[in-house]
Amino acid sequence: MKHLLPLVVAVPLLGAALLVAGGRRLPRVVAETVGCAVAAGTAALALLLLANSSPPMVEWVGGWTPENGRSVGIVLVGDGPGLGLAALASLLTVAALAYSWHYFDEPPRRHTGSFPALVLLFQAGMCGFAVAGDLFNAFVFFELMSVVAYALTGHRVEEAKAVQGALTFGVVTSLGAYAMLMGIALLYARTGELAMAHIGRGLDRHGGPDALVLAAFVLVLTGLLVKAAAVPFHFWLPDAHAVAPTPVCMLLSGVMVELGAYGVWRVHDSVFSGPGGVPEADLERVLVVLGSLTAVIGAVMCWYQRHVKRLLAYSTVAHTGLFLVGIGILTPQADDGIALYVLGHAGVKAALFACTGILLDRYGTVDEHALYGRARELRGVAVLFLVGALALGGLPPFGTALGKAVTEEAVGGPLTVLYVAVSAITAGAVLRVAARVFLGLGPQPGETPSPAYETTGAGEEPETRHRLGRVPGTMTAVPALLLAGALAVGVTPGFAAGVSRAVNEAGSGGAVTPAHWTPPGVLLGLVSTALAAGLATLAVTRPALLAEPGWAAPLRRLQSGHIGDYVAWTLLGTVLLGVLALPGVLGA
Amino acid sequence: MSVLPYLVAVWIFLVGAHGLATSRNLIHAVGCLAVCQSGTYVLLLAVGYREGATAPVYADLEPGSRPVVDPVVQALALTDVVVGATVTALLLALVMQIAKRHGTVDPDELSELRG
Numbered sequence: 022m023k024h025l026l027p028l029v030v031a032v033p034l035l036g037a038a039l040l041v042a043g044g045r046r047l048p049r050v051v052a053e054t055v056g057c058a059v060a061a062g063t064a065a066l067a068l069l070l071l072a073n074s075s076p077p078m079v080e081w082v083g084g085w086t087p088e089n090g091r092s093v094g095i096v097l098v099g100d101g102p103g104l105g106l107a108a109l110a111s112l113l114t115v116a117a118l119a120y121s122w123h124y125f126d127e128p129p130r131r132h133t134g135s136f137p138a139l140v141l142l143f144q145a146g147m148c149g150f151a152v153a154g155d156l157f158n159a160f161v162f163f164e165l166m167s168v169v170a171y172a173l174t175g176h177r178v179e180e181a182k183a184v185q186g187a188l189t190f191g192v193v194t195s196l197g198a199y200a201m202l203m204g205i206a207l208l209y210a211r212t213g214e215l216a217m218a219h220i221g222r223g224l225d226r227h228g229g230p231d232a233l234v235l236a237a238f239v240l241v242l243t244g245l246l247v248k249a250a251a252v253p254f255h256f257w258l259p260d261a262h263a264v265a266p267t268p269v270c271m272l273l274s275g276v277m278v279e280l281g282a283y284g285v286w287r288v289h290d291s292v293f294s295g296p297g298g299v300p301e302a303d304l305e306r307v308l309v310v311l312g313s314l315t316a317v318i319g320a321v322m323c324w325y326q327r328h329v330k331r332l333l334a335y336s337t338v339a340h341t342g343l344f345l346v347g348i349g350i351l352t353p354q355a356d357d358g359i360a361l362y363v364l365g366h367a368g369v370k371a372a373l374f375a376c377t378g379i380l381l382d383r384y385g386t387v388d389e390h391a392l393y394g395r396a397r398e399l400r401g402v403a404v405l406f407l408v409g410a411l412a413l414g415g416l417p418p419f420g421t422a423l424g425k426a427v428t429e430e431a432v433g434g435p436l437t438v439l440y441v442a443v444s445a446i447t448a449g450a451v452l453r454v455a456a457r458v459f460l461g462l463g464p465q466p467g468e469t470p471s472p473a474y475e476t477t478g479a480g481e482e483p484e485t486r487h488r489l490g491r492v493p494g495t496m497t498a499v500p501a502l503l504l505a506g507a508l509a510v511g512v513t514p515g516f517a518a519g520v521s522r523a524v525n526e527a528g529s530g531g532a533v534t535p536a537h538w539t540p541p542g543v544l545l546g547l548v549s550t551a552l553a554a555g556l557a558t559l560a561v562t563r564p565a566l567l568a569e570p571g572w573a574a575p576l577r578r579l580q581s582g583h584i585g586d587y588v589a590w591t592l593l594g595t596v597l598l599g600v601l602a603l604p605g606v607l608g609a
Numbered sequence: 610m611s612v613l614p615y616l617v618a619v620w621i622f623l624v625g626a627h628g629l630a631t632s633r634n635l636i637h638a639v640g641c642l643a644v645c646q647s648g649t650y651v652l653l654l655a656v657g658y659r660e661g662a663t664a665p666v667y668a669d670l671e672p673g674s675r676p677v678v679d680p681v682v683q684a685l686a687l688t689d690v691v692v693g694a695t696v697t698a699l700l701l702a703l704v705m706q707i708a709k710r711h712g713t714v715d716p717d718e719l720s721e722l723r724g
Contacts, residue, residue, distance in 0.1 A: 093681060157685055164692045168699060175703050181710035182721050188635065188703045189722075192642055195696050196626065202649045202689065203622065209682065210656040260722045474724035582723035584638060584716050588629040 023078035025070060026097045029107050029152060030162075032063045033145040037138040044134020056137025057118045060144055064111035067148065071104040077527055079154065087219070096216045098154035101523020102360065106283055109367055110147040110276045112506075114140060117268035120375055120499040136176065143169040143272060150280055155216040156205045156241075156292070159284065160198065163248065167194045170277060174265040180482060185582075186264035193257040193587050194247055200595065201244025207237040208292070217291035224297030235606045238299045239598045241288055242307070246594070249281025251345055252315040253594040255338050256580060256587040259322075262334030263476065266484050267378030270330065271371035274337040279363045282344045286356070289348075290528055300605035301351055307601045308349025313439055315342030320446040321576060325569050327389040328478030329377050329454055333370065336413065336447035340366055343440055347428040350436075356528055357521040357536040358428030361510060364520075365412070365420025368507030372500035373409040373451065376402050379496055380458065381481055383489045388478035389454050394461025402492065403459035405500045410455050412507055414448025414553035415441075415546040417538070420510025423517060425549075426542025437545070445549040449556030456561045463561035474577045614655035622648030635704045635714040639697060646693045650686050657682035 036059030044052055070078070077100035081087070085094025118140055146166025153159040171194075175187030209215060211233055212223025224234060243254070250258040258278065262270050285308070293299040319339030326332035340362075347359035379402050381387050384395055396403065412419040415426075425444060429437045456462040483489075510516060518535035525533045560567045579586075625644030632638040657679030663670070665680035708714050 157688075161688060161692065164696070168692075168695055171699055171703070175706070178706045179710070181707075184703050184706040184710060185719050186722055188700060188707060191696065191700045191703065192629065192638060195642055195700075196629065196645060199622070199646050199649050203618070203652055206649065206652045206656050206682070206685075209685075215681070263722065476722055476724055577724045580723055582720060584635075585630045585632055588626060592626055592630070 022070065022073050023080045023099060025066065026078060026080040026099045026152060027082055029063060029067050029070065030145050030149040032066065033059060033141040033148065037141040037145065040134035040138035040141065044132065044138065047133055049133040052134040052137055053118065053122060056141060057115060059141055060111060060114045060118055063144060063148065064108060064115055067104055067108035067111050070099055071101070071108050074099050074101050074104050074523065075526060092214060092216050092219055095158055096154035097152045099152055100527035102283065102527050103152045105360070105523065106151040106276065106280065107148040109364060110151065111144060113272055113275045113367060113371055114144040116371060116499050116503060117271045119495055120271065121268040122495045139169055139173050143173060147276060147280060151283065156208065156220065157215045160202050160205060163201070163244065164198050166277065167198060170273060173269040174261050176266055176269065177484070180264070183264040186260040189584055189587060190257045190261035192584050193591060196588060196591055197244040197247030197254065200240045204237040204240030207233055207240070217288065221292045221295050221298065224292070225295040227297050230297060230299055230606045234297070234299065235599065235602060238293055238602060239595060242285065242598055243595045245281050245284040245288065246311070247591065248278065249285065249341050249345065250278055250338050251311045251342065252318050253590040253597070255315060256590060258338055259331050259334040259580065260582060262337070263328060263331040267374055267381065270374040274334065274374060275367040275371040278337055278341055279344065279367065282341060282348060285345065286348045299602060303602045303605035305349050305351055307598060308345050310601055312342045312345030312349055315339070315345065316439060316443045318576065320443045321573065323447050324450045325573055325577070326450070328476045329380065329387040329389055330478070331476055332450055332454065333373055333377065336451065337370060339443050339447050343443060346432065346436060346439070350432050352431050353525050353528060354534060355428050355431035356524050358424050358431055360424070360520050360524050361420055361517060361536060362424025362428060364510045365424050365507045368503040368510070369409050369412045369419070369421055372405060372503040373413070375496065375500040375503065376406045376409065378484070379489070379492055382483045382485045383492070385481065385483050385488060386479050387481055389457055390466040391479055392458040393465050396459045397461055399459065399492065401497055403455065405497070405504060406455050406459060408504055409500070410448055410451035411550055412504065413444065413451055414550040415444045416550040417543045417546045418508065418511040420507045422546035423511040423536065423538060426539065426546055427536045429545055430539065430542060441545055441549045441552070445552035445556065448550065448553035449560070452553055452557035453560045456557055464564065466564065474580070614651060614658070618648045618652035618655060621651060633715055633717065635707060635716060636701070638716065639700045639704060642700070643693060643697050646689070649689055653682045653686045653689065
């Protein structure tokens with residue numbers, strides 16, 4: 022079974038190559054069918070491997086097994102979290118391809134295969150990163166998925182905003198990736214190994230952590246946190262998500278950003294968790310401080326957006342902050358909670374983006390104020406959007422609520438308040454959009470002079486050939502299925518327990534307490550949903566009460582859209598990481 | 610073992626990042642990103658260097674007769690070069706498109722995405 026592991030990467034790569042080679046002659050419908058079939062086949066393969074991932078599989082590609090404990094080969098690790106994320110990425114890829122079925126503008130003649138081919142390459146990069154067992158291949162797959170993501174973000178090359186967002190995304194993420202490669206080179210210099218588990222053992226043999234370990238930790242984490250969009254590495258994300266085509270947004274927000282958080286977990290768990298790595302107190306300080314900051318800034322910026330896609334993008338920033346806090350707590354229970362939260366969030370966020378895409382293609386705008394009351398006719402989409410907003414806030418029994426509840430119990434204390442507040446604010450912002458756009462509630466937002474630093478979302482080009490008259494069945498079926506998936510994460514009996522088992526088996530072990538619903542968890546979910554509804558009601562009925570205060574303006578100005586600023590923030594973030602991680606290394 | 614190559618690698622990375630942060634031209638910025646990446650090449654090759662060793666090519670070399678430098682990092686550096694070429698090509702294509710759509714390649718004049 023383990024010999025099938027490389028196929029998770031190879032199948033989509035081959036599919037993409039086929040589409041590029043044959044795409045010139047294929048009619049569009051054939052190219053899109055092939056794309057869907059290859060993505061679905063990979064998803065089935067990942068699920069099959071996932072079902073057999075206990076005990077975790079280790080595959081040395083090409084039979085280059087270690088000799089005398091030293092390795093030079095490429096190693097893939099097929100455990101629960103890795104294959105689970107590969108399966109999630111594959112399923113979302115199928116959803117994105119189905120959603121974009123006959124959706125884009127007619128592709129230029131003789132290029133029918135290019136969009137599905139790019140999406141398959143993206144899938145291969147994400148799956149490869151999820152199952153990579155050595156750091157250098159993690160870097161290569163990280164770059165593969167990033168490069169394809171830049172191309173997909175700027176796919177509509179005729180659009181000024183799209184190419185600008187893609188370039189920002191490209192420069193910042195690539196800089197992070199090069200920092201990560203420097204860290205990997207330092208680890209190789211110390212241990213002579215690239216496989217993560219071997220590096221971990223090599224560091225432990227060498228004794229306590231020193232400056233080199235700290236530098237490597239900071240550099241590797243810089244790359245991963247840029248991908249995970251942690252503050253202050255997050256600036257690229259709203260710019261890229263606001264301009265990417267909707268099916269691409271579903272993949273970026275649903276799973277790619279979460280892969281950065283997964284990378285942090287994986288690298289810490291396999292490389293830095295031993296006595297020669299970074300002390301636990303340091304990692305906890307780094308992730309809890311940066312995660313909380315990310316969650317708060319993401320939530321505040323989310324609330325003050327009127328560009329619906331940017332609003333959803335900031336909500337992804339906020340939730341990634343919550344994921345990082347949960348990972349940083351370093352308890353098996355929090356890991357279980359985050360795994361469930363990521364699964365639920367992927368379905369919900371992708372569904373919300375899918376609904377926003379329908380608005381864009383029908384009305385040619387994603388500006389909350391301009392759309393006021395116009396989408397009353399779209400009853401079905403309204404229901405989906407409302408359900409998605411409530412699920413985002415943690416309404417039981419959705420998977421988001423279960424994951425949030427399990428994590429909240431694990432973190433305890435003031436961090437529980439953070440979880441409730443952040444999910445309430447982000448869900449409240451989405452509910453506010455739903456109330457105004459789909460129900461036309463409250464007074465019509467007047468044409469207030471918009472602040473200089475605001476992207477309104479007016480004047481966006483629809484992504485379809487014509488403005489949609491009737492919404493195609495695929496475009497509503499996909500979000501409905503995604504929400505059903507998020508619901509299934511929460512209600513399927515035994516699912517949560519299975520996730521807990523898989524995560525704990527892959528992690529450092531410890532007591533397995535299967536994740537399950539508890540009365541306080543359900544209560545906290547209901548509280549955050551009620552708070553979200555309250556905030557949305559207040560914002561719609563009394564807009565002046567929750568208008569943007571003066572202190573939010575500097576926060577807005579930080580998001581300047583300037584590549585140089587974002588690069589400076591990235592360097593500053595690297596220094597901040599070093600400062601936060603320093604005390605424990607000094608004490609060791 | 611000299612520490613000089615490591616300092617050079619760090620300096621190249623930082624000077625590239627400084628160029629990126631202060632760039633007034635996007636083509637220059639993409640070039641700076643490539644400079645940052647050159648820092649990783651230098652670091653990788655410095656890690657694999659052995660005093661008095663030769664190239665790890667066994668065509669005209671008896672295995673074990675002479676020390677050779679680490680071939681793994683050279684493979685990594687080669688892969689890195691390929692990755693870098695892809696990234697640079699794609700980003701330059703995006704800059705061209707920005708020049709066409711915005712009529713400028715000065716990042717200070719791109720102001721559509723903010724807040």
